[in-house]
Amino acid sequence: MxxxxxxxxxxxxxxxxxxxxxxxxxxxxxxxxxxxxxxxxxxxxxxxxxxxxxxxxxxxxxxxxxxxxxxxxxxxxxxxxxxxxxxxxxxxxxxxxxxxxxxxxxxxxxxxxxxxxxxxxxxxxxxxxxxxxxxxxxxxxxxxxxxxxxxxxxxxxxxxxxxxxxxxxxxxxxxxxxxxxxxxxxxxxxxxxxxxxxxxxxxxxxxxxxxxxxxxxxxxxxxxxxxxxxxxxxxxxxxxxxxxxxxxxxxxxxxxxxxxxxxxxxxxxxxxxxxxGRKSKANLFLSVEDAALLAKAHKPVNGPLIIADYADNPGAGAYGDATALTAALLAADVEDAVVAPMIDPEAAAELHRHKVGDRVRLAIGGKQDPSFGGGPLELEGEILCLSDGRYIGNGPILNGLESCLGPTAVFRVGGVDILVTTESEQAIDQMQLVTFGIEPSARRVLALKSMQHFRAAFEPIADLVVVCDSGALATPQATKRPYVKAQRPIFPLDPDMEL
CATH class of the missing domain: 3.40.50.2300 (Response regulator)
Known part of the structure; x- marks a missing residue:
């Protein structure tokens, strides 16, 4: 039948x-x-x-x-x-x-x-x-x-x-x-x-x-x-x-x-x-300043240092435009680093009004809610790549599926290349970088906006993986979010509660 x-x-x-x-x-x-x-x-x-x-x-x-x-x-x-x-x-x-x-x-x-x-x-x-x-x-x-x-x-x-x-x-x-x-x-x-x-x-x-x-x-x-x-x-x-x-x-x-x-x-x-097991958290969350200092000192042996910007994970609904980690990397003069992605349709559109090789000054990131993860950064840099944002993933999660980041640019500021995108995606597949001229395994530092999914594709190429709390919308500090409907008491908002 x-x-x-x-x-x-x-x-x-x-x-x-x-x-x-x-x-x-x-x-x-x-x-x-x-x-x-x-x-x-x-x-x-x-x-x-x-x-x-x-x-x-x-x-x-x-x-x-x-x-x-x-x-x-x-x-x-x-x-x-x-x-x-x-x-x-x-x-x-x-x-x-x-x-x-x-x-x-x-x-x-x-x-x-x-x-x-x-x-x-x-x-x-x-x-x-x-x-x-x-x-x-x-x-x-x-x-x-x-x-x-x-x-x-x-x-x-x-x-x-x-x-x-x-x-x-x-x-x-x-x-x-x-x-x-x-x-x-x-x-x-x-x-x-x-x-x-x-x-x-x-x-x-x-x-x-x-x-x-x-x-x-x-x-x-x-x-x-x-x-x-x-x-x-x-x-x-x-x-x-x-x-x-x-x-x-x-x-x-x-x-x-x-x-x-x-x-x-x-x-x-x-x-x-x-x-x-409610109190046995595995992640150790670095501040953006400590993450930047680690990045400054990193000497690659078998691959890049990966800094996961946990709090600005678009895969948890964060805006993906928090600037705190980018600002810290720039302030520390970190070289040969990548930030991906910076979801900023306005900045992507402005960069697409220019051509590859142009030097441009513009505001990047921090436009959705500066109270979570920092406000816009006024930056001057060089456009390395302009694209429609289409790519085909080849990692364990996407595995041959096509996706699109919308109008996308790679913008170099000092020693940091910023992948500026229009559409919201977390860092989940190496082809999100390779397609736009960035070879992730050859870079010193990858600052990726993702909580965990990045690990499937990127952890195998890493020397070291650390996790950072940039204070963005998906911060692990849950008390920073104004819960109203959650049925109380609830852990960890009420840390001493018992069943």
Whole structure:
């Protein structure tokens, strides 16, 4: 029997402290593609939709992929954008009968009108199709999972790696479970455990032994009878919502005797381990001044010094235009350094009014919210490269996918080359530099705006990696962000709380 499956992706990680709204234009600047176009662009890479297609081929489904909509992490999603994309999915679900639905979601999408974007989407979908059709969902490791989400969908599979390199595997896993559910071989249900924390202490880093052990345990439990998927969601501290915090989900087979009770035991045991480890942070955060001094003294042996500007990570919805680290590198007269990216559409446009080789004076960075990470820098330098910003990634995360930074320039100021971009992306792939004439392995210092994803592509070429807190919007000092909706007490805002 050939099953008819509807699939879609609707992915956004919303930083509620960021000014503005994420609009349809922001989705279009990243990924806003109808079925066949989405499959052509994303179906060959390390994506959930590629995993869905793998499952469809393996199990012989007729799969209708409706839409892939991804916007880069940013401000809350505008109502009109949410309604438009959600309607595409709902209308397709109503248009014909389906045996199952497969959704690639993030889990931390916050529209401007609700704390729970994924719960809202699932509620609308259930209102359209009823309760009998199984729904399988993939989630980012940084999901905030609400009770409503678990009630409305049957199967959940989250990534198990950070840096995220298993998106396709997650899609395949969700597809296998959906096929079994459609065939009546399993009766999937999901249970949830939650702890009152902004996020898991190491944000789900799977290169940290303490946190990696949690994900190893999750994978081991999936071999138990009746346990179909174990997902550990580290949470997203940059979203001020009533559903903040890490969660553990276990999707189990209701038809297997004892599986429900065992699923509950697993969720609570792993959640307890997350809570007990809440004060064991792996990162040591340098000031920008100390990072610059280290950069000044660095003598390459096997590669560059990498300074991760953790706080200005566009991948957490930060503006990506904080200037504190750049200013410190320039003040210390650091040579042969790269800052990437500096997201400043105004500066990129001004540089594109000139030509390669011109010397230009202009204000760079710090224009979105100077109170987080510093104001604009008045700099004079030379234009080394001008580009439309298109590149094809070749690292473990992007793996052949095409992306675009918009009008882009490389601007040399003293000993520092600044990659000035229009669109928002974190430093995630070496081709974000190589395409624009910067060979990362040959440089002394790489100052990369990223928390963790940079490690997948850049850590293998590094002499040393350090992490810096530039005071930008994604600062690890959570008390600098004005939480209002977070349910108190919550760790670490209330550091002495106990359960």
């Amino acid at each position: 050939s099953f008819h499956v509807l699939s879609a992706e609707f992915i956004h990680e919303s930083n509620t402290f960021k000014r503005g709204r994420t609009t349809l234009r922001d989705f279009a600047a990243a990924v806003l593609l109808d079925g066949e176009a989405a499959i052509a662009a994303l179906g060959h890479g390390n994506t959930e939709v590629a995993g869905f297609l793998d499952a469809a081929r393996t199990h012989g489904w007729e799969m209708n992929h409706v839409i892939s909509a991804h916007a880069y992490p940013g401000a809350p999603v505008a109502r009109e954008a949410f309604d438009h994309i959600a309607a595409r999915i709902i209308d397709a679900a109503r248009a014909r009968p389906y045996d199952g639905i497969l959704l690639g979601l993030h889990g931390s999408m916050v529209p401007e009108f609700t704390d729970d974007g994924e719960g809202e989407l699932l509620a609308r979908l259930r209102a359209a199709i009823g309760r009998d059709i199984p729904i399988a969902v993939t989630l980012d490791l940084h999901a905030m999972v609400s009770p409503a989400m678990v009630e409305l969908a049957d199967i959940f599979v989250s990534y198990k790696t950070y840096p995220h390199v298993d998106m396709r595997l997650a899609g395949q896993h969700a597809g296998r479970l959906l096929d079994a559910a459609m065939a009546g071989a399993v009766k999937p249900r999901t249970v949830r455990a939650h702890r009152p924390m902004l996020e898991e202490v190491n944000s789900g880093r799977t290169d940290v032994a303490q946190t990696a052990a949690l994900y190893d345990a999750a994978a081991a439990h999936e071999h138990e009878a009746g346990i179909l998927a174990v997902s550990i969601n580290a949470g997203f501290a940059e979203a001020d919502t009533s559903i903040l915090g890490p969660t553990v989900l276990v999707t189990y087979d209701e038809a297997v005797k004892g599986a429900a009770a065992r699923a509950g035991e697993i969720t609570e045991a792993i959640a307890d381990r997350i809570w007990q």
